[in-house]
Amino acid sequence: MTQGTEPYKYSISASILGGVxxxxxxxxxxxxxxxxxxxxxxxxxxxxxxxVYVGFAVADGRWKVIAVESAVATAFxxxxxxxxxxxxxxxxxxxxxxxxKDFWQHVTNYVNGxxxxxxxxxxxxxxxxxxxxxxxxxxxxxx
Numbered sequence: 092m093t094q095g096t097e098p099y100k101y102s103i104s105a106s107i108l109g110g111v112x113x114x115x116x117x118x119x120x121x122x123x124x125x126x127x128x129x130x131x132x133x134x135x136x137x138x139x140x141x142x143v144y145v146g147f148a149v150a151d152g153r154w155k156v157i158a159v160e161s162a163v164a165t166a167f168x169x170x171x172x173x174x175x176x177x178x179x180x181x182x183x184x185x186x187x188x189x190x191x192k193d194f195w196q197h198v199t200n201y202v203n204g205x206x207x208x209x210x211x212x213x214x215x216x217x218x219x220x221x222x223x224x225x226x227x228x229x230x231x232x233x234x
Contacts, residue, residue, distance in 0.1 A: 110214025
């Protein structure tokens with residue numbers, strides 16, 4: 092094989108490790124926005140990460156996949172909105188739910204071409220979700 096023709100390779104463990112690091116950074120973001128409620132800080136990334144798969148679906152090109160991913164993204168956006176006004180447990184539900192959606196995506200490869208993204212994103216989702224659970228249990232105010 093000549094240089095540059097080798098197929099793209101990735102390490103699932105590197106994807107997960109990267110996701111853990113990004114998840115820890117994301118979990119700390121309320122520190123940098125101390126004047127906002129933590130729910131207000133955590134909700135926009137939950138909405139945004141759901142939309143990433145819409146981009147992947149558009150790149151995939153199948154209309155059914157685009158429709159399904161758009162509907163799923165809309166559901167996560169609604170959960171993020173509810174989390175800001177109701178309960179931080181909706182953040183936990185949304186992030187953990189998105190993590191399981193990432194795991195499902197990784198196993199099924201429903202959206203073509205995502206490769207390393209689902210394990211990375213699942214790690215981010217589960218880390219941030221776990222930190223929020225710890226914060227709730229520790230009595231940190233979210234509203």
